[in-house]
Amino acid sequence: MPQTNFVDYEKFFDCVHCGLCLSFCPTYVELGTEMDSPRGRIATMRSLHEGKFPLDAEVVRHLDLCLGCRACETACPSGVHYGELIESARSFIEEQYRRPLLDRLKRWTIDKVFPNPLGVRVFASMLKLGSALGLSRLARSDKLPQQLRSWFSMVPERGSVSSATLLEHYPAIGEKRYTVAVLSGCVMPALFGATNEATVKVLRHNGCEVVVPKAQGCCGALLLHNGNKPDGLARARQTIDVFNGLNVDALIINAAGCGAMMKEYGELFKDDPVYREKAQRVAAKVKDVTEFLGGIPLIPPSREVKKSVTYHDACHLAHGQNVRSQPRALLRAIPGLQIMELQESDWCCGSAGTYNLTEPAMARRLLDKKMANIEATEAELVVMGNPGCLMQIRAGLQQRGLSIKAVHTVDLLAEAYEG
Amino acid sequence: MSGGENGARFVIDGREPKEVMFPESVEQAAGMLYTAAEHQRAVSPVGIGAFLHIGGLPRRYDLALCLQRMNRVLDYQPTDMTVSVEAGIPLAGLQQVLEEQNQWLPIDPPWPERVTVGGLIAMNLSGPSRLSQGTIRDFLIGIKVIRADGTVIKSGGRVVKNVAGYDLAKLYCGSFGTLGVIAEATFKIRPRPEAQTVVSFLFPSAEQAMAVVLGVLGTELQPTLLELANSAVGGGQRSDRSSYQLFIGFSGSAEEITYQHGRLQEIAGTSAEKHPTLSEAIRDFPVSGEAALRCKVNLLPSQIAAFCKAVEEEALVRDLSVEIVAHAGNGILYCRLPQRDNPPQEKLLSFVDWIRILAKKLGGSVVIEAIDPALKDRVDVWGHVGSSFPLMKRLKETLDPQGMLNPGRFVGGI
Amino acid sequence: MDTAFIAQLAAIVGPDGVVSNKTALSVYDCDGYTLEKSTPDLVVLPRSTGEVVAVVKLLHKEKIAFVPRGAGTGLSGGCLPVEAPVMIGTSRMNKILHIDLVNRYMVAQAGVVNLWVSNAVKSQGFQYAPDPSSQQACTIGGNVAENSGGPHTLKYGVTTNHVLGVELVLPDGEVVQLGGVVDDVLGYDLRGITIGAEGTFGIVTQATLRLTRQPQAYRTFLVVFETVPQATQTVSDVIAAGIIPAALEMMDNLMIQAVEAAFHVGFPTDAGAVLIIELDGLEAGLDPQTKKIMAICERNAAREVRLAQDEAERTALWKSRKRAIGAAGRLAPNYCTQDGVVPRTKVPDILAAIARISEKYQLRIGNVFHAGDGNIHPILLFDERNTEETERVLKAGREILQACVDLGGSLTGEHGIGVEKMGQMSLIFTPEDMLAMTQVRAVFNPENRCNPHKIFPTPHGCIDTRVPRRQASL
Known part of the structure; x- marks a missing residue:
């Protein structure tokens, strides 16, 4: 009998099988299958843990299909730590289960490219090249298989990619009120450099002295979401080491997925005597940029932005960190902005980290739904707080030939601050 | 306890019962039904007898089982807001008891003095207040019924919320006495409003x-x-x-x-x-007045205006005068051709056909509630039921296998 | 199940509409009632009435029994497959088909989630009144089967008062329309008997729902008491004063703790009990009623009366109340909820009885319930891995129901009999009553192949020993 204990068994008993999570789960609502619901997955994971059935393709299929959006945690009255359960199960799968060759290749690529700034830079260059060649059109081609199209769909339209490397230190603009550190991240500098710069700008306008440690890299979130625990933990340790020594008021994150993971560092290293306390210390400082700005007396932006916008809740902000009202409040602080309500705003867009690459069919269905809702608002801009969502939603807008633009919350905020 | 002298009171479509019985308890009533079943006698449960003109021609009519002596209030709990009564109590009598506690059963059918609680349930009577309050099915929380063979059964109880077992009480609402004799009923009741105006x-x-x-x-x-x-x-x-x-x-x-x-x-x-x-003339309109024809039309509220317009125009063409009162928010409408105009039979029948076609076109249906009994075999007073009729027939055959309860008087000749 | 048969079903609903893998099927082994488990041999997920008809006709031809299932949030095991190899799920039938606000109704497929109905018409000022606590997940089809209630049924009534018509696929595959959109339909009220039949008449594929106007205004109070009797007396006094609040809910100390741990809405964890009282209606009428309620609370020594200041506070209060039972999961690994009803003035008596039973069986029992309706929800906490404790839970549950019946009440107010309470049916019904009911079932379901072994005990005592397929998880 192989060892199947992959998570603290008691955690399964948090689930009382009430089913209130079902209608919050995008895959359940799409497919209608209990196996693809949070309650069903918990039951499956529990049986797996108990050794009741083997780790076979069927089990892996249903657990793979989970977006990890954690909308179920928002719905759950009983306090199930679903994210922890699914991530433990995923690393168990990666350890124990041999996937078909193509699958392995795909996952290997993702594992190698994304958490690695160099990898991302290479990837970004490819994307930019592709963009310049107009390859984004290929994503709309009926002649290519769905699998390939999903990769091409990430190729941005000309001009929407920016890379920028931040300096190590920025003084506050005006009176200094706080000192904050910023996670520049792995994907962000290469693909969303402008958003990183915007983050710094908005923070500085709010009296923040900003430090951006040079040695930092990937926080480990992408790897951990995909079940690559060894590499993920290594990245996380590195990140903890980088930020642990800093004397700052907050550690600012502008990627929801990273923020959600980093807030759980304490839980992640609770059995690691060396990192436990450091991890807790770092985790306690972690704040999403909108959460931080929403929690301080804001120095309101003065420049008018005459646009109509709608706000999409990134899963790892809304469900993962319960940050919902702050970004909306920040948008309301921008003069001239007209805000429209987005139906099902906290419904996953299908990006879910690298889910759109591993599960393109489901990602597509969710994107379609999101697009229809965005279009219905008739807004000019759709605003959100996560790079994964930005790539996914931009790809969707592009493919539909819509003129709506997708931007990060801080991009818009930065525009509203003078200078 | 029995009596044949009352036959004239309970004439249905010109037909007198061979016998009238007045049970004073559930047990007595059950015994009478048991005996009647043994002797294959057709039984019509009756109350005060004011509404007997509604319904199809009786196929047989041997025994009128009159419940008006079963008229007790069995259990009234004002603080629970529930009341249990025997089915023979007149609605007005029940309301009087409830009024002492400033409560009421919020159903206001025509002629509350002349309808028993059992009749109210069996005929699913309602009035203008159904707009805000609903109908008897919304207040009936428990029922005791005597089956055709004399067996006494119950469903529901004295609590306001109850899903134990099937909701048999619903079956008897509007069942026209064809599935069993309603012997006792328990209602949830409501406080009387502080004030009302019209x-x-x-x-x-x-x-x-x-x-x-x-x-x-x-x-x-x-x-x-x-x-x-x-x-x-x-x-x-x-x-x-x-x-x-x-x-x-x-x-x-x-x-x-x-x-x-x-x-x-x-x-x-x-x-x-x-x-x-609200004047009694409006409240009692659905049953009062000498009518050559009176029908109840069920529509969607949005269709009422079109219906009224078409009916008035057609009446003009046909040289008929037509009176209309509608529960306008519910889409229920009563149409009456007064007897004083004395419209000839063929004209009446042709108007019935016409109005049925109109209602159908507007997605509704028409029940003929009053017409010369001699014409009843030429119009289907209830109208066409639809896809659920085979189930209704099976239900009737299950609960009254000998077809002894009010034979012929309900939909599809049930 | 043989592969040819599976292929036939797949031809109807598509290959992804049939679940036949053993591990996949195992997640269908119970609903919200987890004390008993049984896995179906096959799950079929049709998308339309037409597909349901084709599936049911095939099953009818093959003489295979089946069980309908909505979201599986039921609390009495209503969709547990007992000698019913095939489960037909409505989870893909989740479309709203028609909305008519002028005539105030909606037609929805059976798998539409209860809350989606109200959400679809919210912006136009309408709502669907029945609001079971599981409304964020439970489906209209399941609501029809169970005749679901909810906190606001006190004023607005339960599912049967708001469903105008149902489309039912009979166990032989015939489709019938029961009731309709117009208020009074001809013939027997077959819709009325089908609502609450716990899925034993056939499969409800769509329902016509009455929509009502949202109230103009609300007053929602959280009233804090030192003791349970103070709270229950307040409930009685409110009703006796001729006020019918929209909702009148109670929670005892144990549940307050669970809810506060879960949702942090600021419930005082040292309180003996809290009431949630909601008034709704015209703004013009609410203040006088509020005054009356305040006076009654004061008279019963309420420690504090908090009025929700805005819609957000009101929503938070209701969210926590509606998810309270689930929050009990924080108190123990497992719980079992009872659903007895007593006349509303007997609420103090039944709570006293529950306290005695809790003592007797050494069990922790929390209470969160619809006090205004007398519909109790004692929540018995346990750990299913402790079989001896589980046994005590079952005994205590039965004793609570007996106490309800002794006080003139009933076994279930909104959860249904299911498999859970079949054994207690004889406490309130005679063999003649149950015979009539099973005869009515036979009108719809003559061969008893749709959801068999539910509601009615089989003649020779408890079903436990009679049904080999049922494996309790004890």
Whole structure:
């Protein structure tokens, strides 16, 4: 009998099988299958843990299909730590289960490219090249298989990619009120450099002295979401080491997925005597940029932005960190902005980290739904707080030939601050 | 306990029962049914007998089982807001008991003095207040019934919320005495409103009146009743030109009523006449008056105006006068051709056909509630039931296998 | 199940509409009632009435029994497959088909989630009144089967008062329309008997729902008491004063703790009990009623009366109340909820009885319930891995129901009999009553192949020993 204990068994008993999570789960609502619901997955994971059935393709299929959006945690009255359960199960799968060759290749690529700034830079260059060649059109081609199209769909339209490397230190603009550190991240500098710069700008306008440690890299979130625990933990340790020594008021994150993971560092290293306390210390400082700005007396932006916008809740902000009202409040602080309500705003867009690459069919269905809702608002801009969502939603807008633009919350905020 | 002398009181469509019995308890009534079943006698449960003209021609009519001596209030718990009664108690009598505690059973059918609780349930009678309160099925929480073979069964109970077992009580609401004899009933009841008022408006057309009805229903207002009457109602005493009077009732505290009157004025755009209560002429319209033809039409509220317009125009063409009163918010409408005009039979029948086609076109149905019994075998008084009729037939055969309860009087000849 | 048969079903609903893998099927082994488990041999997920008809006709031809299932949030095991190899799920039938606000109704497929109905018409000022606590997940089809209630049924009534018509696929595959959109339909009220039949008449594929106007205004109070009797007396006094609040809910100390741990809405964890009282209606009428309620609370020594200040506070209060039972999961690994009803003035008596039973069986029992309706929800906490404790839970549950019946009440107010309470049916019904009911079932379901072994005990005592397929998880 192989060892199947992959998570603290008691955690399964948090689930009382009430089913209130079902209608919050995008895959359940799409497919209608209990196996693809949070309650069903918990039951499956529990049986797996108990050794009741083997780790076979069927089990892996249903657990793979989970977006990890954690909308179920928002719905759950009983306090199930679903994210922890699914991530433990995923690393168990990666350890124990041999996937078909193509699958392995795909996952290997993702594992190698994304958490690695160099990898991302290479990837970004490819994307930019592709963009310049107009390859984004290929994503709309009926002649290519769905699998390939999903990769091409990430190729941005000309001009929407920016890379920028931040300096190590920025003084506050005006009176200094706080000192904050910023996670520049792995994907962000290469693909969303402008958003990183915007983050710094908005923070500085709010009296923040900003430090951006040079040695930092990937926080480990992408790897951990995909079940690559060894590499993920290594990245996380590195990140903890980088930020642990800093004397700052907050550690600012502008990627929801990273923020959600980093807030759980304490839980992640609770059995690691060396990192436990450091991890807790770092985790306690972690704040999403909108959460931080929403929690301080804001120095309101003065420049008018005459646009109509709608706000999409990134899963790892809304469900993962319960940050919902702050970004909306920040948008309301921008003069001239007209805000429209987005139906099902906290419904996953299908990006879910690298889910759109591993599960393109489901990602597509969710994107379609999101697009229809965005279009219905008739807004000019759709605003959100996560790079994964930005790539996914931009790809969707592009493919539909819509003129709506997708931007990060801080991009818009930065525009509203003078200078 | 028995008596044949009362036969004349319980004539149905010209047919007298061979015998009338007056049980004084459930046990007695059960015994009578048991015996009747043994002797294969057709039984019609009756109360006061005022509504017997409604329904199909009886195929057989041996025994009228009259429950008016079973008229006790069995258990009244004002603080629980529930009451259990024997089925023979007149509705007005029950209301009187409840009124002492400032409560009521919020059903206001025509002739409350002349209908028993059992009859109210069996015929699913209702009145203007159904708009805000619902019908008897919404208040009946428990029932005791005697089956055709004399077996006594019950469903529900004395609690206001109860899903144990099937909701058999619903089956007996509107079952027309064809599935069993209702012996006892338990209702949830309500506090009487602090105050109530009725106001009325006059409109030149049904369309304009219905625009106000639908408008009011789309607002926060909570009218207790919305009754619409055409100008022929009340003997045409009002202006001779065609017009519609709309009655709107409100209840609650003085503040609530005042607020609603104000809002209503805005919506209707014309001033209202105030009445202390809805007149009995309107409330009792569905059963009162000598009618050559009276039918109940079920429609969607949005179709009422079109229906009224078409009926009035057609009546003019056919040289008939037609009186209309509608529970306008519910889409239920009563049409009456007065007896005084003495329309010839063929004209009546042709009008019935015409009105049925019209109702069907508008997605509704027509029940003929009063017509010369001699014509009943030429019109299906209930009309066509639809895809669920085979189930209804099976239900009847299951609960009354010998077909001894009110044979012939319900839908499809059940 | 043989592969040819599976292929036939797949031809109807598509290959992804049939679940036949053993591990996949295992997640269908119970609903919200987890004390008993049984896995179906096959799950079929049709998308339309037409597909349901084709599936049911095939099953009818093959003489295979089946069980309908909505979201599986039921609390009495209503969709547990007992000698019913095939489960037909409505989770893909989740479309709203028609909305008519002028005539105030909606037609929805059976798998539409209860809350979606109200959400679809919210912006136009309408709502669907029945609001079971599981409304964020439970389906209209399941609501029809169970005749679901909810906190606001006190004023507005339960599912049967708001469903105008149902489309039912009979166990032989015939489709019938029961009731309709117009208020009074001809013939027997077959819709009325089908609502609450717990899925034993056939599969409800769509329903016509009555929509009502949202109230103009609300007053929602959280009233804090030192003791349970103070709270229950307040409930009785409110009703006796002739006020019918929209909702009148109670929670005892244990549940307050669970809810506060879960949702942090600021419930005082040292309180003996809290009431949630909601008034709704015209703004013009609410203040006088509020005054009356305040006076009654004061008279019963309420420690504090908090009025929700805005819609957000009101929503938070209701969210926590509606998810309270689930929050009990924080108190123990497992719980079992009872659903007895007593006449509303007997609420103090039944709570006293529950306290005695809790003592007797050494069990922690929390209470969160619809006090205004007398519909109790004692929540018995346990750990299913402790079989001896589980046994005590079952005994205590039965004793609570007996106490309800002794006080003139009933076994279930909104959860249904299911498999859970079949054994207690004889406490309130005679063999003649149950015979009539099973005869009515036979009108719809003559061969008893739709959801068999539910509601009615089989003649020879408890079903436990009679049904080999049922494996309790004890």
